[in-house]
Amino acid sequence: MAEIENFRLNDAKEQRLAVKFCVKLGKSTTETFAMLNTAYGDVAMKHTACFKWHECFKDSRQSIEDDERPGRPSTSTDDPHIDKINTLVRANRHLTVREFAEECGISVGFCYEILTKRLKMHRIAAKLVPRLLTDEQKTHHVQVCQELLDRSEDENFLSRIITGDELWVYGFDIKTKVQLSQWIGETSPNSKDP
Template identity: 40%
Template sequence: MADLREQNVCIKFCFKLGKTAAETHQMLRQAFGENSLGQTRTYNWYKRFKNGRTLTDDDDHSGRPSTGKTPENVAKVMDLILQDRRLTIQDLCNTLGLSYGICQRILSEELNMRRIAAKFVARLLQNEQKQHRLEVCRELQQQLQEDPNFLSKVVTVVPHPPYLPNLAPCDFFLFPKMKIDIFLFPKMKIKLKG
């Protein structure tokens, strides 16, 4: 947001000119765009000036001011993260003596970092790892050219889906696809001999 005091001065100026709160809010939106105060806050400040307030500074708030999100703590968090990117927020809290929320805010708001542990991230491969992968693929390609039945020896096709508890997650994508094939064929009547 643009400076709150600067916008408060503008609200006070519009009030002294005799503009309404709605006109004042519209002018703020025009001047500051997306960084302007919201409608409720604009109306509240307009009401304060209407009730005789002369100061444009915000009132003191109760409670202790935040002391955790200082530039020194931001620098310490940045140093620790650069040393070891696998640190958890709890590790940072224990090391620096800050609260979990402060560490989380420093990481997300100040350093613009986010967790990506839940996603698959492409890992950068070293040159020798790339070379090893290439060699393995070439060997498999050569074996396939020499013996066309190579894949049938390696891959076994199970005629029915296995009923194992550790394969239960595949039920969600496998069985609906199997049902489609069943419903594509016309229903056959079973004749009993007798």
């Protein structure tokens, strides 16, 4: 999502620069708008925005950046808060947005924005998350299988093994659906319900 926002911001700046160039060439606002539509198509700036920037550059404005907006800038979605929430999520994926917000001292809305837009995470609910084995568990499975193969002296040993879909069942305290859900990122393995 951040890449899309950066692309849109860069694209807008590029179009403003094109408007500034057209003003220097002496093009009218209508000609400038037509040229932007030809060059950028569906993503071209709107008619009123083009006219506004054309007038600004005509009145000797030099900067293509947006003007500063009044008010205090938000500090809730800055890098230290993002890093802290990322650390908390990695430590315990079952915490709720409210618990993360209380821990970081920010609002629930900003915390949710950091989790979903900045960290690109979403919440899944599953009572059981099978087949999400750690590397250590996978190595242990391979070792046990190898030991079974090494022990067998009978050549028909493998034909006597009955296999099936593996299901891991863990005992757990009954919890609510929210308590059982967890935060996962884009690169996390998909959860499977039992």
